[in-house]
Amino acid sequence: xxxxxxxxxxxxxxxASNLGLSKEDCRGxxxxxxxxxxxxxxxxxxxxxxxxxxxxxxxxxxxxxxGDRSTWHSxxxxxxxxxxxxxDSIFNKIxxxxxxxxxxxxxxxVQDSETSAPEDADTQEQTESQQPAAVQSEEQAEGxxxxxxxxxxxxxxxxxxTEDVKTAELQPESEDYKLGEKLDTMFxxxxxxxxxxxxxxxxxxxxxxxxxxxxxxxxxTDADKKQLDTDYKESVKxxxxxxxxxxxxxYGDNNxxxxxxEYTAYENAGVPEELKSDEEAMAQVKEITExxxxxxxxxxxxxxxxxELSAYIHAMDFGTEDGKSNGLNGKISAYDxxxxxxxxxxxxxxxxxxxxxxxxxxxxxxxxx
Numbered sequence: 001x002x003x004x005x006x007x008x009x010x011x012x013x014x015x016a017s018n019l020g021l022s023k024e025d026c027r028g029x030x031x032x033x034x035x036x037x038x039x040x041x042x043x044x045x046x047x048x049x050x051x052x053x054x055x056x057x058x059x060x061x062x063x064x065x066x067g068d069r070s071t072w073h074s075x076x077x078x079x080x081x082x083x084x085x086x087x088d089s090i091f092n093k094i095x096x097x098x099x100x101x102x103x104x105x106x107x108x109x110v111q112d113s114e115t116s117a118p119e120d121a122d123t124q125e126q127t128e129s130q131q132p133a134a135v136q137s138e139e140q141a142e143g144x145x146x147x148x149x150x151x152x153x154x155x156x157x158x159x160x161x162t163e164d165v166k167t168a169e170l171q172p173e174s175e176d177y178k179l180g181e182k183l184d185t186m187f188x189x190x191x192x193x194x195x196x197x198x199x200x201x202x203x204x205x206x207x208x209x210x211x212x213x214x215x216x217x218x219x220x221t222d223a224d225k226k227q228l229d230t231d232y233k234e235s236v237k238x239x240x241x242x243x244x245x246x247x248x249x250x251y252g253d254n255n256x257x258x259x260x261x262e263y264t265a266y267e268n269a270g271v272p273e274e275l276k277s278d279e280e281a282m283a284q285v286k287e288i289t290e291x292x293x294x295x296x297x298x299x300x301x302x303x304x305x306x307x308e309l310s311a312y313i314h315a316m317d318f319g320t321e322d323g324k325s326n327g328l329n330g331k332i333s334a335y336d337x338x339x340x341x342x343x344x345x346x347x348x349x350x351x352x353x354x355x356x357x358x359x360x361x362x363x364x365x366x367x368x369x
Contacts, residue, residue, distance in 0.1 A: 180246025240310025
């Protein structure tokens with residue numbers, strides 16, 4: 001994909017212009033999403049350099065500082081007239097982050113599903129932001145930073161730069177790998193038991209309490225429903241991309257796709273040491289791993305991309321068929337994870353396949369193969 005840089009544009013503005021996004025559209029995109037976009041741009045640049053091709057940008061590549069005005073002229077720098085070359089597979093990921101499938105393009109949408117009523121507001125930790133949470137445990141990360149649309153690399157007017165600054169709000173982890181690693185750690189802990197022999201009370205928050213409060217509101221307006229839908233999809237994609245990035249970098253070759261061998265390496269890393277020398281046990285692990293890989297390979301291209309992992313995260317939030325877990329409440333409980341993990345490993349068709357098909361369509365407008 002070739003993206004031309006016009007006067008007054010930086011990388012993000014050039015990408016937004018290529019996608020037909022207005023300045024108003026850009027103001028509605030959170031800083032966490034722009035950081036994910038720039039992580040992908042940096043990935044594309046690294047691949048070009050490895051292939052002895054020209055760099056997409058000059059200067060630094062610290063994604064965590066793109067909200068800092070002092071770095072705008074030295075980080076991810078491009079000039080007017082530059083033509084950025086970003087391979088299609090990476091650009092499609094960028095497009096998915098910035099242009100989620102609209103509710104009008106789907107038969108069903110997240111807001112039409114039954115959403116669990118939130119806990120009483122008095123018992124919840126309040127937040128001033130509608131920012132979707134990333135991964136939260138019993139102790140919530142605290143820290144406030146400004147959300148901005150990264151400014152042009154060339155000089156912009158003071159008025160334009162002032163308009164780019166949004167209200168302060170809580171931000172999730174800024175680096176996809178660290179967020180994915182944290183998500184993986186929590187998923188692994190969901191299968192552990194406490195000293196009383198009970199499953200540990202751990203959950204992954206896809207959204208925050210503000211989202212759940214709005215979801216539980218009676219007589220929601222169309223604007224409320226649209227906000228719920230947009231925030232939910234953005235949050236799921238954020239987690240899917242982070243989870244995929246972690247697996248791809250730690251157990252794969254960081255090419256944006258997870259092969260069966262890489263997925264196997266990831267799953268084998270979680271096998272207890274005492275079982276690794278047990279041939280019968282490892283044969284079962286191999287069978288379960290292959291079944292899970294084939295189920296997550298929704299487009300049947302022999303690899304798993306971040307869209308397919310995003311669909312799995314969405315599917316786990318539909319609750320469980322036995323009614324012990326409520327559906328679509330923006331949270332994955334340990335019970336949700338365990339039930340869906342068992343379904344993932346079984347060769348026969350199950351409700352999980354239906355949920356994966358729905359989620360893949362809802363998030364990306366794609367049908368399973």
